[in-house]
Amino acid sequence: MDDDKRFMREALKLARRAEAHGEVPVGAIVVRDGEIVAEGLNRRESWQDPTAHAELVAMRRAAEELGSWRLEDCTVYVTLEPCPMCAGTLVNARVDRVVYGADDPKAGAVRSLFALAEDPRLNHRLEVRAGVLGEECGEILTQFFRSIRRRRKEERIRVEADEEESKDVV
Numbered sequence: 403m404d405d406d407k408r409f410m411r412e413a414l415k416l417a418r419r420a421e422a423h424g425e426v427p428v429g430a431i432v433v434r435d436g437e438i439v440a441e442g443l444n445r446r447e448s449w450q451d452p453t454a455h456a457e458l459v460a461m462r463r464a465a466e467e468l469g470s471w472r473l474e475d476c477t478v479y480v481t482l483e484p485c486p487m488c489a490g491t492l493v494n495a496r497v498d499r500v501v502y503g504a505d506d507p508k509a510g511a512v513r514s515l516f517a518l519a520e521d522p523r524l525n526h527r528l529e530v531r532a533g534v535l536g537e538e539c540g541e542i543l544t545q546f547f548r549s550i551r552r553r554r555k556e557e558r559i560r561v562e563a564d565e566e567e568s569k570d571v572v
Contacts, residue, residue, distance in 0.1 A: 406501050409433055409479045410535045413503070416443040416456065417481045417542055423448055427542045430456035430480040432464035432473065439476065440464035456480060457488045461495055472496045481539040483510035483532070489518040492528060499529040503539025 409431060416429025420443035432440045442459025446452060457480045465471045477499040478492060484500065489511035492500055505514050512519045512530055519528045 405436065406479070406531060406534045409438070409477075410481070410501065410503055410539070412438065412441070413456075413479045413481050414535065414538060414542070416441055417539070420444045420456065421542065421546055427546050428456040428480065428482045430460040430478060432460050432476050432478050434464075434468070434473075434476045439467050453487065455485065455488050456482075457484055458491055461491060461497075465495070474498060477501060479534075482506055482543065483512050483514055484519075485509045486511040486516060486518065489516070492519060493521075493524055493526050496526050497528050499531070501531040501534050503534055503536045504543060505532065505536070505540075 413429040413431050416431070417427040418429075420429060421427035423443075425444040425447050428444045430442045431438050440460050440463035442456045442461075442463060444456045445454035445459055457478055460478065460480075461473060464473055464476060473495040474497075476497050478497050479501045480488075481503045483502045483504065483506040484492060485506070486509070500512060500519060502512065507514050509515065511517075513532055518524070519530050521527070
């Protein structure tokens with residue numbers, strides 16, 4: 403369990419890097435035999451790629467590093483509950499275990515909306531551990547989206563003020 407927290411802290415560092423690049427702050431790492439095999443952070447904006455979620459970036463890199471798409475004996479640590487695309491990839495990659503921080507009530511496909519990782523109808527199931535450093539993982543996301551909303555509001559106010567000023571000039 404201490405390893406889960408240690409590795410989640412590494413994923414949080416990646417989430418902070420994603421935020422610094424203007425991405426939604428989500429980070430992920432792939433671990434095998436107690437060693438980090440690969441890491442990833444959200445890159446959707448910078449790569450203009452809808453599939454560039456942190457855990458997919460990390461799993462692609464792990465497959466390349468290990469020379470196999472089968473990520474057996476691997477654990478994926480991710481700061482936000484995987485979406486349907488990512489949860490499906492965890493299953494298809496034969497990942498043994500996923501550990502995530504914050505629940506995602508709007509898109510979570512591991513526990514919140516769906517339970518793809520443990521669905522007995524699928525050909526592979528993986529162990530799930532939810533809520534590891536969940537408060538910290540959730541807080542970075544909350545602050546990020548709060549900041550976006552604040553900037554949008556400030557921009558709207560500025561545009562409205564400019565429009566009012568234009569009317570006064572005419």
